Amino acid sequence: MSKIKNKIKGIKSHPSYNKLLYWGKSISITALSQIVVQGLAFLCGILVIRLLPLEEYALYTLANTMLGSMTMLADVGVSNGVMAQGGKVWQNREKLGAVLMTGLYLRRRLAFWSLIVITPILFYLLMHNGASWFTAVLIVLSIIPAFYASLSDNLLEIVPKLHQDIYPLQKNQISVSIGRLVLSALLVFIFPWTFVAILxxxxxxxxxxxxxxxIAYNFADESQKPDSIISKDLMTIVKRVLPSSVYFTFSGQISIWLISLFGTTMALAQVGALGRISLIFSLFGAIFGFLIIPRLARLPNEKHILLKKYLQTILFVLVFYTGLAIIISLLSTEILWVLGDKYSGLEYELTLSIIGFCVSTFAGVSFSFYSTRGWIIHPIIVILVDLSAVVSGVFIFPISNLKGVLEFNIYVASILCLMNFLYSLIKIKSIKI
Incomplete structure (x- = not known):
């Protein structure tokens, strides 16, 4: 017994013990809360899939896709800039407040143009896919609350993430998820319409x-005014990111665009339903966003440290997502049963959808890494690479059906993944320290 106690004391006295204990607690607490959040989101998604008629769910998929595009167009690098700038002054409440207020100010300005660009496109696609004029107006109006919240959500989250004050953030996310589930269960069951589900x-x-x-204003001074110097730094990032962000606003959801324009309403509903399964993967994405990205943003600009941390992160993501994709592929029949009879027989398409999501996530990890360092690939290079992939993919794959669009999506995501990975390595290698 004494030998066991001595071994335990020896383990506790090891220099890495406290670090491992801290990471163990952080990951377990974050994972537990995110299991709840993503589980509730998954249930809400399945509930909407089952309650909405196939035609309504097709419109729901289209509206949510356009909402994501609007949010992207209202950001164009602002959140990356706030993370990069905030990582430098995160311990100073006044300076962090100035960074946050500047970011929010820029977001509001960009939101106006986002609405001007995306709203007419959404209205046209809704009408093209069978919505009446009145229904299209209701759907467009129904996305405004979610869009309003999205303008500041991820900027406000940066503050507690930098301070690793995760618990209040997770508690808030859980309450929002519960609210969505309860409202969806009550309202969509009675009124199975797209605009009701979105509201x-x-x-x-x-x-x-x-x-x-x-939560954010506990660490950031809300009385601060937008700072011209910070705004200039953020706009430097925005101007570099803007062309590629505008481009990716439209190409990032290329599968939905292609299906909505050249496919059928059924195929549009199917690709949206299969995409809901990717919420299973969002658990790790949330953990990564809570715990890893803020710490990568705070790392010193030293070559050997960044290279080690980046490769460790990439290896972990690769192993984790590959294993999870294999498990979901083996259980594809059982998973499709959850979606309902309307989506049965899509085992192969589900596997393709999951592979595409994994590749896109891998590309996103590299992008998150270098963007939080303030590194930006020249937009012309990004657009040319992606456009080449899209154009060649259109000729290679049959984009008028679901299978072809999902294979096309994997092809394009793989090329972007390789580009982001190589760029991260090149930028790390270029550091002289």
């Missing part, structure tokens, strides 16, 4: 956004 999701986000502001 049921957007209203809890607005309430959660109000609570999120209180």
């Amino acid at each position: 049921a999701s957007g209203i809890p986000r607005v309430i959660g956004n109000i609570k999120l502001r209180k």
Whole structure:
């Protein structure tokens, strides 16, 4: 017994013990809360899939895709800039407040142009896919609450993430997820319409956004005004990111665009339903966003440290997602049963959808790494590489059916993944320290 106690004492006295204990607690707490959040989101998604008629779910998929495009167009690098700038002053409440207020100010300006560009496109695609004029207007109006909340959500989250004050953030996310599930269950069951489902999701986000502001302002001074110097630094990033961000606003959801324009309403609903399965993968993405990205942003600009941390992160992501993709592929029949009879027989398509999501996530990890360092690939290079992939993919794959579009998506994502990975390595190698 004494030998065992001595061994335990020896382990506790090891220099790495406290570090491992801290990471173990952080990951387990974050994982547990995200299991709840993503589990509730998954249930909400399945509920909407089952309650909405196939034609309505096709419109729901289209509206949510356009909401994501609007959010991207209202950001164009602002959140990356706030993370990069905030990582330098995260211990100073006034300076961090100035960074946050500047970021929010720029977001509001960009949101106006986002609405001007995306709203007419969404309206046209809704009408093209069978929505009446009145229904299209209701759907467009219903996305406003969620869009309003999205303007500040991820900027406000940066503050507690930098301070690793994760618990209040997770508590707020859980309450929002519960609100979405309850409202969806009550409203969509009675009114199985697209605009009702979108409102049921957007209203809890607005309430959660109000609570999120209180969490962020514990560490950032809300009385600070937008700073011209910070704004100039952020705009430097925005101007470099803007062309590629505008381009990727439209190409990032290329599978939805292609299906909505050249495919059928059924195929559009199917690709949206299969995409819901990717919420299973969002657990790790959330852990990565909470714990890893803020720490990568805070790392010193030293070559050997960055290279080691980057390769460790990439290896972990690769192993984790490959294993999870294999498991989901083996259980594809059982998973499709959860979606309902309308989506049965799509085992191969589900596997393709999951592979595409994994490759896109891998590319996103590299992008998150170098963007939080303030490194930006020249937009012309990004656009040319992606455009070449898209154009060649259109000729290689049959984009008028679901299988072809999913294979096309994997092809394009793989090329972007390789580009982001190589760029990260090149930038790390270029550091002289």
